[in-house]
Amino acid sequence: xxxxxxANQNPALTSALEHLLASGGKxxxxxxxxxxxxxxxxxxxxxxxxxxAIEMLHTATLVHDDLIDGSLLRRGLPTLNAQWTPGAxxxxxxxxxxRAATLAAETDSVRVMNVFSRTLMIIVNGxxxxxxxxxxxxxxEGYFQRIYAKTASLFAVAAEAATILGEADEHxxxxxxxxxxxVGMAFQIVDDILxxxxxxxxxxxxxxxxxxQGLFTLPVLLYYDRHPDDRDVAALLNSHSGDNQRxxxxxxxxxxxxxxxxxxxxxKAYIGHAQAxxxxxxxxAYRQALSDLADYFVSRNV
Amino acid sequence: xxxxxxANQNPALTSALEHLLASGGKxxxxxxxxxxxxxxxxxxxxxxxxxxAIEMLHTATLVHDDLIDGSLLRRGLPTLNAQWTPGAxxxxxxxxxxRAATLAAETDSVRVMNVFSRTLMIIVNGxxxxxxxxxxxxxxEGYFQRIYAKTASLFAVAAEAATILGEADEHxxxxxxxxxxxVGMAFQIVDDILxxxxxxxxxxxxxxxxxxQGLFTLPVLLYYDRHPDDRDVAALLNSHSGDNQRxxxxxxxxxxxxxxxxxxxxxKAYIGHAQAxxxxxxxxAYRQALSDLADYFVSRNV
Numbered sequence: 001x002x003x004x005x006x007a008n009q010n011p012a013l014t015s016a017l018e019h020l021l022a023s024g025g026k027x028x029x030x031x032x033x034x035x036x037x038x039x040x041x042x043x044x045x046x047x048x049x050x051x052x053a054i055e056m057l058h059t060a061t062l063v064h065d066d067l068i069d070g071s072l073l074r075r076g077l078p079t080l081n082a083q084w085t086p087g088a089x090x091x092x093x094x095x096x097x098x099r100a101a102t103l104a105a106e107t108d109s110v111r112v113m114n115v116f117s118r119t120l121m122i123i124v125n126g127x128x129x130x131x132x133x134x135x136x137x138x139x140x141e142g143y144f145q146r147i148y149a150k151t152a153s154l155f156a157v158a159a160e161a162a163t164i165l166g167e168a169d170e171h172x173x174x175x176x177x178x179x180x181x182x183v184g185m186a187f188q189i190v191d192d193i194l195x196x197x198x199x200x201x202x203x204x205x206x207x208x209x210x211x212x213q214g215l216f217t218l219p220v221l222l223y224y225d226r227h228p229d230d231r232d233v234a235a236l237l238n239s240h241s242g243d244n245q246r247x248x249x250x251x252x253x254x255x256x257x258x259x260x261x262x263x264x265x266x267x268k269a270y271i272g273h274a275q276a277x278x279x280x281x282x283x284x285a286y287r288q289a290l291s292d293l294a295d296y297f298v299s300r301n302v
Numbered sequence: 303x304x305x306x307x308x309a310n311q312n313p314a315l316t317s318a319l320e321h322l323l324a325s326g327g328k329x330x331x332x333x334x335x336x337x338x339x340x341x342x343x344x345x346x347x348x349x350x351x352x353x354x355a356i357e358m359l360h361t362a363t364l365v366h367d368d369l370i371d372g373s374l375l376r377r378g379l380p381t382l383n384a385q386w387t388p389g390a391x392x393x394x395x396x397x398x399x400x401r402a403a404t405l406a407a408e409t410d411s412v413r414v415m416n417v418f419s420r421t422l423m424i425i426v427n428g429x430x431x432x433x434x435x436x437x438x439x440x441x442x443e444g445y446f447q448r449i450y451a452k453t454a455s456l457f458a459v460a461a462e463a464a465t466i467l468g469e470a471d472e473h474x475x476x477x478x479x480x481x482x483x484x485v486g487m488a489f490q491i492v493d494d495i496l497x498x499x500x501x502x503x504x505x506x507x508x509x510x511x512x513x514x515q516g517l518f519t520l521p522v523l524l525y526y527d528r529h530p531d532d533r534d535v536a537a538l539l540n541s542h543s544g545d546n547q548r549x550x551x552x553x554x555x556x557x558x559x560x561x562x563x564x565x566x567x568x569x570k571a572y573i574g575h576a577q578a579x580x581x582x583x584x585x586x587a588y589r590q591a592l593s594d595l596a597d598y599f600v601s602r603n604v
Binding site: 006009012067086087091097098110113116117145 | 308314315369389390392394395399401404407408410415416418422423430434
């Protein structure tokens with residue numbers, strides 16, 4: 001995804017954008033967007049603009065998140081904040097937001113731009129909630145709200161907006177929004193599982209990073225339900241600092257328990273709901289591809 | 303400008319937004335927007351959405367700027383970053399960007415949303431330029447590029463977008479964009495003059511703040527043209543730290559010279575161009591009000 005430069009675009013900004021856009025990632029959001037668009041025979045130019053807008057918005061939020069969390073690695077490569085000043089990192093994220101909005105405008109749809117900008121409000125509000133109340137919180141309800149705001153909301157708008165551009169009827173738009181939301185929930189649950197079970201060399205960041213930040217995700221919530229007297233978990237809940245040895249012990253305990261399989265079952269249930277909402281969609285090759293992509297979301301190991 | 307809260311909006315975010323939106327400011331950008339809209343009998347609902355979007359975008363950029371510059375006061379009140387963590391400040395700015403985009407979508411105009419998002423790219427790119435090459439730079443050309451990106455671009459889009467919504471012809475749209483650009487240039491020059499001549503209690507921040515940050519604005523550029531052997535100015539240009547006593551001496555020298563009057567003359571010339579481009583616009587009360595507002599831009603002392 002090579003971007004045309006702004007007239008007078010700062011060379012340091014250009015090189016930062018190239019670093020960010022070349023650094024890989026699975027591009028699952030553009031994949032959901034483009035397949036949903038093809039399902040309804042959306043004009044390719046508008047579909048591509050939307051897919052790029054979605055990925056750009058995602059990248060913008062990652063740039064600010066990594067800065068705020070002080071994360072030094074992402075996808076096995078140094079983050080922007082690991083190399084630049086905080087100020088330059090804030091501004092690069094801002095530029096990506098602006099570029100995302102410009103791409104969204106290239107869809108020529110006010111309705112798409114509207115759902116797109118509202119989604120950014122949901123994502124940012126979710127991050128603020130996480131900052132103020134998320135640490136050491138151990139409720140399923142809080143967890144599912146958090147992953148909706150953080151991840152599923154963007155998958156939902158990807159599928160919904162693609163369907164809007166395809167001029168599908170309201171029933172299809174709503175069904176595809178549901179599809180996007182459910183695969184997004186599953187995707188994040190699997191991300192959270194990989195933070196326990198993943199191979200550091202493959203995932204590109206250390207395991208246990210959520211717990212170290214005081215963030216309780218589904219695997220540890222399920223484990224704690226079944227082992228309410230685990231003193232390490234209780235200690236992590238009650239302190240706001242993640243003692244490394246304690247975190248390592250909890251990661252190991254969660255891996256050795258049935259909690260991982262239970263969490264994966266929940267992710268698979270979301271995928272089942274997503275696939276069910278495809279049933280009423282046009283029966284073409286893109287519908288099958290979306291269903292296969294959904295299966296990949298819960299079978300991946302990276 | 304009381305904002306309806308997002309469902310589940312974090313209370314800390316709500317209180318930060320109330321602090322920011324209640325903290326005053328001159329609201330000159332909404333004034334330009336609303337008067338330009340009335341000039342062409344634009345639907346009030348859409349004009350108000352645009353004016354709010356413009357002011358919200360402006361506020362978002364201020365929140366991140368104050369964080370990056372470490373500014374502790376704005377309009378005589380503590381900045382958000384003076385009270386909050388950097389992370390919460392970054393996210394509040396992001397939320398304001400998202401809210402601005404949502405308001406821009408309420409204009410129901412793809413063209414407006416397009417120019418609006420492109421303007422944000424220009425503003426942010428200008429800030430990045432300022433960060434990487436702006437310090438200690440003493441060229442008129444660089445100065446005018448900088449204040450276009452920082453200030454005039456937003457005034458330009460305010461007047462242009464209001465005229466687009468008013469369904470005026472392309473000639474009027476282009477003339478009003480020019481009007482906005484020129485009053486914006488004048489507005490920023492006067493801001494930069496006030497950073498030398500202003501009364502700290504009235505302006506709400508210490509004088510000489512630009513020089514202290516290594517930023518050379520029009521008054522000191524004009525002074526240095528006429529006093530090329532001023533060693534204090536040369537020292538500020540060549541060092542990247544603003545020694546306080548040296549800055550105070552330069553501020554005093556600029557105040558005592560004719561540079562302030564010369565800078566004001568340049569601002570007035572911009573206002574003259576702006577008023578000239580109003581000549582072909584509909585001759586109603588709003589045209590007069592825009593002309594009067596332009597005069598205020600160069601007569602204000604705050």
